[in-house]
Amino acid sequence: xxxxxxxxxxxxxxxxxxxxxxxxxxxxxxxxxxxxxxxxxxxxxxxxxxxxxxxxxxxxxxxxxxxxxxxxxxxxxxxxxxxxxxxxxxxxxxxxxxxxxxxxxxxxxxxxxxxxxxxxxxxxxxxxxxxxxxxxxxxxxxxxxxxxxxxxxxxxxxxxxxxxxxxxxxxxxxxxxxxxxxxxxxxxxxxxxxxxxxxxxxxxxxxxxxxxxxxxxxxxxxxxxxxxxxxxxxxxxxxxxxxxxxxxxxxxxxxxxxxxxxxxxxxxxxxxxxxxxxxxxxxxxxxxxxxxxxxxxxxxxxxxxxxxxxxxxxxxxxxxxxxxxxxxxxxxxxxxxxxxxxxxxxxxxxxxxxxxxxxxxxxxxxxxxxxxxxxxxxxxxxxxxxxxxxxxxxxxxxxxxxxxxxxxxxxxxxxxxxxxxxxxxxxxxxxxxxxxxxxxxxxxxxxxxxxxxxxxxxxxxxxxxxxxxxxxxxxxxxxxxxxxxxxxxxxxxxxxxxxxxxxxxxxxxxxxxxxx
RNA sequence: GGGCUUGUAGCUCAGCUAGGCAGAGCAAUCGGCUCUUAACCGAUUGGCCAGGGGUUCGAAUCCCCUCAAGCCCGCCA
Numbered sequence: 001x002x003x004x005x006x007x008x009x010x011x012x013x014x015x016x017x018x019x020x021x022x023x024x025x026x027x028x029x030x031x032x033x034x035x036x037x038x039x040x041x042x043x044x045x046x047x048x049x050x051x052x053x054x055x056x057x058x059x060x061x062x063x064x065x066x067x068x069x070x071x072x073x074x075x076x077x078x079x080x081x082x083x084x085x086x087x088x089x090x091x092x093x094x095x096x097x098x099x100x101x102x103x104x105x106x107x108x109x110x111x112x113x114x115x116x117x118x119x120x121x122x123x124x125x126x127x128x129x130x131x132x133x134x135x136x137x138x139x140x141x142x143x144x145x146x147x148x149x150x151x152x153x154x155x156x157x158x159x160x161x162x163x164x165x166x167x168x169x170x171x172x173x174x175x176x177x178x179x180x181x182x183x184x185x186x187x188x189x190x191x192x193x194x195x196x197x198x199x200x201x202x203x204x205x206x207x208x209x210x211x212x213x214x215x216x217x218x219x220x221x222x223x224x225x226x227x228x229x230x231x232x233x234x235x236x237x238x239x240x241x242x243x244x245x246x247x248x249x250x251x252x253x254x255x256x257x258x259x260x261x262x263x264x265x266x267x268x269x270x271x272x273x274x275x276x277x278x279x280x281x282x283x284x285x286x287x288x289x290x291x292x293x294x295x296x297x298x299x300x301x302x303x304x305x306x307x308x309x310x311x312x313x314x315x316x317x318x319x320x321x322x323x324x325x326x327x328x329x330x331x332x333x334x335x336x337x338x339x340x341x342x343x344x345x346x347x348x349x350x351x352x353x354x355x356x357x358x359x360x361x362x363x364x365x366x367x368x369x370x371x372x373x374x375x376x377x378x379x380x381x382x383x384x385x386x387x388x389x390x391x392x393x394x395x396x397x398x399x400x401x402x403x404x405x406x407x408x409x410x411x412x413x414x415x416x417x418x419x420x421x422x423x424x425x426x427x428x429x430x431x432x433x434x435x436x437x438x439x440x441x442x443x444x445x446x447x448x449x450x451x452x453x454x455x456x457x458x459x460x461x462x463x464x465x466x467x468x469x470x471x472x473x474x475x476x477x478x479x480x481x482x483x484x485x486x487x488x489x490x491x492x493x494x495x496x497x498x499x500x501x502x503x504x505x506x507x508x509x510x511x512x513x514x515x516x
Numbered sequence: 517g518g519g520c521u522u523g524u525a526g527c528u529c530a531g532c533u534a535g536g537c538a539g540a541g542c543a544a545u546c547g548g549c550u551c552u553u554a555a556c557c558g559a560u561u562g563g564c565c566a567g568g569g570g571u572u573c574g575a576a577u578c579c580c581c582u583c584a585a586g587c588c589c590g591c592c593a
Contacts, residue, residue, distance in 0.1 A: 006533060025593065068592060155590085212593050236519055236589040263521070264587075305521065307587070314554055341530065366555070421553060465550080479552050491553060 002345035003303045004040075007260055008047035011055075011227055018053060020045045021228040021257070022118065023060040023219075026100045027086055028071055029282040030107040032295075032310065033231070033265045035114070039299045040229050040262055042116045043349050058223060059111075059118035063087040063100035064127050064209055066166075066175040083174035085209070087124035100124070110283040114292045115352030121223075123215075130205035135218035135252070137202065139164040139210060140183055142251045149246045150213055154238040163188075167208040171196035175209055213240050217248035217256075225257045229304065235261040262304035267312070281312065289413040290316060291406050294323045297350040301326075301341075312417040320365040323350070331359035361399035363390065368403070369410050369418075370493040374426055374501055378404050384501050388457075424487045426502065430513050431488030439481045440515050442473045447511045455504045461496025485514040 001009075011018050022041045024034045038059065045057045064085045070078045074092065081089040081099070089099035096102040100122075108120065126132055139146060146164045151157060167178040169192040177193035186203045200207035210218055219225065234241050245256040267281060287295060289312065298319060302308055311319075328334040330347040348355050363385075375381035382400070385391040391403070414423060435443075445467040453459050468478035482499070483492040486507070492498060499507055 001533060003533085027593090062593085065593070216593095232520060232588055234589095234593085238518085239589070240593075261520070266587090307521070318554075364555085366553090370553095424553095461551090469550085475550055476552075483552090494552065494555070 002047070002300075002342040002349070003260075004043035004047045004300075004349060005051075005345065007044045007227070007258075008051060008053070010258055011044070011048055012051060012053050014226070016054070016226075017224075018048060018055040018226045019058060019224045020048070020055055021058045021060065021220075021223060021225040023062055023228070024107075025062040025065045025086075026103040026107065027065065027067065028073065028103060029284075030103055030110075031265075031281055032283055032286045034107075035110070035283045035286075036262050036265060036299055036304070037229055037231065038111065038116055038118065039114070039296060040260065040304045041227070042118075043300060044227060044260075046349060047345075057116070057118040058121060058225075060121045060123060060219065060223075061100065061104050062123045062215075063098070063104060064122075064124040065212075066209075067099070083172075083176040085124060085168070085173075085175060087122070088173060106282070106284050110287050113287055114296060124206075126222075127209060128206035130203075131222065132210065132218065133203060133205065135222060136165060136208075136210060137185070138251060139214050139218065140185070140202070143183075146214060146247060146251060149250070150243050153243045153246060154213075156238075164211060164214045165202070165208050166211055167200055168206070169194060169196055170198050170200070178208075213243045214247060216240055217244040217252060217254075220244070220248050220257055221252040221254040227259065228257045229260045229262055232261050232263055260304050263307040266307060266309045281310075285416075286310070286312075289409060289417055291320065291323075291409050292352055293350050294320050296352070297323045297326065297346070300346050300349040312413075313419050314422070316413060316417075317366055317369070324362055324365065326350075327359060327362070333359060360402050361391065361395060363403055363406075365406065365410065367497070368407055369414065369422060370498065371501060372407050372411055373414065373424055374498075378407055381407060388455075388500055421491075424483075424489060424492050426486060427488050430485060430510060433484045433488070433514070435481065435484070435514060438471065438473050439477065441471045442467055442478055442481055443485075443511050443515050445471050447508060447515070450504075450511075451508060455500055457496040457500040459496075460499050461494075464495055485510055 020041050022038045024030060024037065042057060045055055048055045064087055066083050067078070067081050067086050067089060069082055070076065078089070078092075086100040087098045091097065091099055091102040093102060096105055104122075111118070140163060143163050147158050147162060161180065163180045163183060165180070165188070166175045167180060167188055167190045168175045169178045169190070172192060172194040174192075174194070178190040179192070180188050180190050182189040186201050187199050188202060188208075189197075189199045191197045202208075209215065220228070230241060233239075241259070248254050248256050298308065298310070325334065326343060326347050329343060367390075371381050371384060375384055382391075386393065446463065449463045449467060450460070453463060464478055464482070465475065468475050479492075479495055480490050482495055483489055486492070486502070
């Protein structure tokens with residue numbers, strides 16, 4: 001059984017409306033590791049609905065969290081904002097409503113692109129609307145109990161006078177600097193490090209925030225959360241999950257949600273991704289270089305507890321191939337190889353929305369990578385594909401869009417991540433090369449045969465061999481010569497296919513020019 | 517110190533959430549066609565399933581112990 005089905009079954013033991021929650025703090029670029037949380041939950045959600053359950057997928061952006069420090073990717077001037085809620089800090093690029101939105105908006109766009117549609121909550125609005133007021137009041141009434149729970153389970157000593165609420169100083173706007181002096185419902189008197197002394201009324205929204213270890217359980221109760229996964233960093237004994245479980249049950253009188261712990265995603269060669277350390281690829285970038293169904297496939301095909309290595313180099317091509325193979329097997333075009341697990345479910349969960357009824361038109365991705373380096377626009381690529389009969393004339397609109405979309409991803413990958421070995425450029429003019437006599441002889445033989453041949457990959461391929469044999473030139477030199485005069489480099493894509501995708505007259509003229 | 521995950525062919529891994537013949541891909545070797553850019557096709561080789569114990573008619577699979585590796589926690593979230 002697919003892991004998502006196992007989790008969904010677990011939830012279905014209780015017949016009620018399930019709230020499947022995810023939450024991420026948009027304090028930096030949101031990366032694919034964070035995306036795993038959402039896609040994992042989305043998978044369970046889909047399985048739940050498939051099985052006839054009732055559920056909702058939610059995403060809480062904790063944008064009321066204070067900025068912890070000036071991250072490496074921030075200007076030094078942000079020093080003055082440290083401690084303020086990230087929804088109250090100006091946007092680094094100036095185009096968004098706030099610092100939080102700067103990262104959140106692009107992540108929400110990525111979610112849309114990858115086919116996830118959660119109900120989005122913003123913590124700053126929930127606090128300011130007063131949604132948290134009751135939870136805050138209950139927390140403050142139970143200060144001693146909460147303190148005891150946290151101290152006992154996390155083995156952490158909390159300071160004297162600690163209360164489960166961080167007041168936001170009215171003067172310096174920081175959540176991290178004010179110390180409560182006295183609590184007398186509904187007023188908290190406080191003294192801030194900035195020198196200000198004041199009081200806030202907790203029945204008014206947005207005057208402060210519950211600390212994380214209390215905020216989380218409060219939110220479970222408030223939203224009726226029944227399932228929420230979390231990363232392995234939070235899964236540790238004595239961590240927020242442990243204290244949260246106790247707090248939600250004993251203070252808020254609500255059962256702790258079910259969960260799964262998910263592993264991190266490593267970037268090949270760079271270790272785990274951390275938004276704060278800058279070793280992260282943003283979800284946006286990852287999606288720009290990877291077709292969305294393929295990215296989903298990567299996560300759906302692996303249990304959440306398995307750590308993944310994302311290879312933004314050549315490994316990406318293999319991943320796409322693997323997906324395409326899965327697709328062929330799903331539609332019965334190919335035998336399953338042993339080891340393909342939960343093939344049907346995995347494929348279906350990889351789809352953005354509706355499952356296709358017939359197999360989408362497939363073009364080998366590696367070949368597409370070559371083609372888009374020959375044709376500058378999709379129209380040109382399409383022309384080549386039609387001319388060489390690599391796609392049928394009556395290709396459906398959906399299939400064309402699918403290919404076009406893949407071409408865009410491949411293009412982004414080539415421009416930003418692909419290793420040089422797969423890159424080339426068809427030079428508009430003959431590159432400067434000193435050809436040896438034997439190379440010219442080979443070209444002469446080649447051009448004579450090429451001019452009279454059908455412009456087919458196999459035939460061209462054969463002619464290259466014939467010519468090299470006839471002129472007694474090593475085949476390696478023959479290929480090298482072709483690449484030199486067309487690409488200005490010594491290696492290139494498989495010659496037969498490559499040339500057949502170029503215009504015949506162009507190739508003949510180029511050879512002629514080179515021989516002179 | 518604690519937690520999680522992993523350990524299966526030379527490499528990367530599936531099989532573990534139904535206990536029932538040990539599996540794939542790549543590499544290697546041989547052949548086809550002098551074969552380019554992780555692209556061809558066919559065949560062959562390759563394993564004490566980390567080690568030990570237990571449960572069972574039967575264990576890679578379930579339980580316990582040991583060893584090794586990776587990551588996380590022991591600031592904040």
